Amino acid sequence: MKLKPRTQLTLGVAAVTQLHGHAVAIAFFAGWCPGCHTEAAALARFAKNAGADRVIGVAYDDSRSDALRLARRSGWSFPLLADPTGSFDAAYGLSDLPTTVIVKSSGEVVTRSFGPETVSRLAAQLRYAG
DSSP: OOOEEOSSOOOSGGGGGGGTTSOEEEEEEOTTOHHHHHHHHHHHHHHHHHOGGGEEEEEESOOHHHHHHHHHHHTOOSOEEEETTOTTHHHHTOOSSSEEEEEOTTSOEEEEEESOOOHHHHHHHHHHHO
16 A cells, blocks of 8 residues: 655546546544544445445645554555645645545535544445435
8 A cells, every 4th residue: 555645635626537436535534643543443444345436545744654554554445645734624624633525526525524434424424425
């Protein structure tokens, strides 16, 4: 599993083709975040059940090594992006971690939730988003 730093996060209209025609959960996390460790197992189970292409992890304001350590320990199989400087907080309305943003295949943000997610809540949010 590789964590590739990006200079910008393009999950709007420019990246609709990467969403494979369906809604996706963008999970903002960090290795230093206690709630992210709490949520980690649920993200792994959800990705296993729904498909790894339904979740994108974004390591927010974290080191590459800490982010990868959490991803490996949690058994994550979904794609990971890096935001080592925390520059996407304004674009996605982050105020705390973990934060999960549900995005329609059109690139529209449907929901934003703060705190650890559950498998059932993630599934319900993606069903709602289409």
